[in-house]
Amino acid sequence: MTFSTLWPELGCDPGGILLFAETAAELQIMQQSFCSHLAALALEPALQKQVYGQCGAHFVCGFGLNAAAAAKITVGDTLQLAQQFGLDSRRRADDLEREIILAMLLAPTAFVFPGYEEWAAAVRIRQNIVVAGRNTALAFDTEEAERPAEYWSYGEESGFVVKPGKSLIEALRKATQPENPGEIYSFSCYRATEYVILLGMAQELVTTNPELFEQLQQQWQRQAIMSGRFHDAFLYEYGSMHAPLPPKYYVPGDRLWFRNPDESSSDVIGYEGSWVLYLGGGLFTNFWKRDEPYTLTTKCLELYHWRNATYLDAQGKLQIDETEVEARVGKTLKDPDELERILEIMLRFRDEQGIYEEGGCIDTTREYPRWVCPAGATIRLPDG
Numbered sequence: 001m002t003f004s005t006l007w008p009e010l011g012c013d014p015g016g017i018l019l020f021a022e023t024a025a026e027l028q029i030m031q032q033s034f035c036s037h038l039a040a041l042a043l044e045p046a047l048q049k050q051v052y053g054q055c056g057a058h059f060v061c062g063f064g065l066n067a068a069a070a071a072k073i074t075v076g077d078t079l080q081l082a083q084q085f086g087l088d089s090r091r092r093a094d095d096l097e098r099e100i101i102l103a104m105l106l107a108p109t110a111f112v113f114p115g116y117e118e119w120a121a122a123v124r125i126r127q128n129i130v131v132a133g134r135n136t137a138l139a140f141d142t143e144e145a146e147r148p149a150e151y152w153s154y155g156e157e158s159g160f161v162v163k164p165g166k167s168l169i170e171a172l173r174k175a176t177q178p179e180n181p182g183e184i185y186s187f188s189c190y191r192a193t194e195y196v197i198l199l200g201m202a203q204e205l206v207t208t209n210p211e212l213f214e215q216l217q218q219q220w221q222r223q224a225i226m227s228g229r230f231h232d233a234f235l236y237e238y239g240s241m242h243a244p245l246p247p248k249y250y251v252p253g254d255r256l257w258f259r260n261p262d263e264s265s266s267d268v269i270g271y272e273g274s275w276v277l278y279l280g281g282g283l284f285t286n287f288w289k290r291d292e293p294y295t296l297t298t299k300c301l302e303l304y305h306w307r308n309a310t311y312l313d314a315q316g317k318l319q320i321d322e323t324e325v326e327a328r329v330g331k332t333l334k335d336p337d338e339l340e341r342i343l344e345i346m347l348r349f350r351d352e353q354g355i356y357e358e359g360g361c362i363d364t365t366r367e368y369p370r371w372v373c374p375a376g377a378t379i380r381l382p383d384g
Contacts, residue, residue: 014050016064017101018110019119026115027059033116034063041098045069047105065105076246078103079282079296089252089280090134093127096252099280100126103251109238114376121208125369126253128200133277136176136196137290141186142270148174148185159224168217169206172199189275192287193255194230196277200253201234201369201379209374219381233380235367244349244364248296252280254366258299261346262307263356268318271306273361274299297339300346301329303361 019034021027031052038044046069051062064070072084082089082099089096100123104111113119145160151171152160162171176195178184187195198216205213219225225233235255239245250256259273260266266273276284276294283293294302302325309324332338351359370378 010051010055010060013109014062014064015108015110016050016062016105017107017119018051018060018062018112019116020058020060020112020114022058024054024059027061030116031061034061034119037116037120038101041094041101043098043101046102062110063105065102069102070106073106074248076108077248078106078250079248081106082281087281096127096130096280097123100252103249103280106249107238107251108245108249109243111238114371115373117208118371118373118376121204121372122369125200125204125372126251128203129197129253129277129369130279132176132196132199133279133285134290134293136192136285136287137178137184138176138187138192138287139184140189140270140288142188144186145188145191146185147171148183151175158222159226161222161224162217162220164221168220169199169202171220172202187287188270189287191226193275193277193285194226196285197234197255197369201372205372209372209377211374212372212377212379215381223382225382229382231367233382234370236370237365237367239363239365241352241364245366247347247349247362250278250366251368252278254278254368256366257363258303258361259350259359259363260303260306261350261356261359261361262304265306265310265318265320266356268306268310268320271320274303278366296347297343298329298333300343300361301332301339304342304346305329305332 019030021030035044035047038047046065048064048066049061050064051060053059073081081102082095085098085102087095087099089099113122147160151163151166151174153163154160162168172195175185176192176199202213202216205216255275255277257273257275260271265271276299278284279293282295284299286293305325305328306320308328309321311319311321313319332342346360347362348358348360349362349364351357372379
């Protein structure tokens with residue numbers, strides 16, 4: 001079953017959350033489990049059944065928010081969702097779960113799952129990613145990289161791999177969540193998001209799919225999966241350049257990219273854009289200052305002012321002065337007219353690759369983990 005084969009059967013993409021089964025009896029059990037889960041969180045009164053019944057060879061049920069619940073939220077905007085529903089998703093784990101589910105129910109393109117268990121695992125993974133993202137503190141570096149020597153070793157071919165006898169989960173924690181300021185390790189923002197996502201998935205796999213977790217453990221003892229191969233192995237992407245997600249639609253646990261729309265400063269290595277994770281409550285990860293997560297506004301301002309903080313170092317190499325960027329962001333926040341002008345530019349969708357014209361920093365897609373349960377896991381590790 002793939003997303004592309006399901007939509008023709010339905011005749012449309014209903015959005016929200018969609019569960020599918022092989023039989024009507026399985027579907028009924030899924031629906032009951034799903035509704036009971038939401039009832040335990042006091043969310044069932046907000047539900048609206050959008051799709052139910054047989055579609056081709058499959059039985060499906062789809063859910064979104066009913067009109068009364070949806071009326072609390074600006075269309076396509078989940079940044080204020082927690083505030084509008086009175087959730088404290090930073091301090092209360094159940095409120096974080098509620099925010100994730102409500103945001104998924106508002107999805108303009110459906111999140112599809114082969115059953116209740118897969119959906120519940122996906123929500124838990126998102127919770128894991130958010131918690132790990134909040135706790136991650138790193139040093140930014142695109143040329144040098146470090147890991148705790150007790151847990152990691154490096155090879156040109158393998159990348160950073162976990163040492164024999166060491167837990168992948170603990171190795172990821174040690175690398176990203178320092179216990180004191182002297183233990184901060186160097187990462188690029190892209191690699192940092194990979195570690196946080198991998199940690200969130202591994203934590204779930206330990207109980208949901210121990211066999212797959214063991215394969216993951218062995219994989220990282222042989223060779224790291226990175227960059228495009230990581231995306232292909234572990235993540236789904238939703239939205240597209242032709243069917244963009246709303247600029248303010250995010251689900252806690254999403255990975256996303258903000259593009260630097262300035263051609264000149266984007267030539268600085270590491271400043272082509274910024275990879276982050278959405279934490280909920282209108283906040284995005286700041287791996288370099290974890291106690292100061294970004295809002296959409298401060299992230300847009302940071303990327304905008306990269307163009308105003310470039311300089312040539314002693315080797316004649318273009319660099320960006322982060323202190324200057326921070327000062328300019330602070331100044332802009334105190335100037336309503338300038339703030340409005342910059343946000344009008346930056347909140348546009350990004351241009352296509354290689355084009356620097358009228359686009360802003362907002363990407364059209366988001367990414368989230370693949371299915372992990374034994375019956376339908378779609379993670380594909382390399383052979384070896």
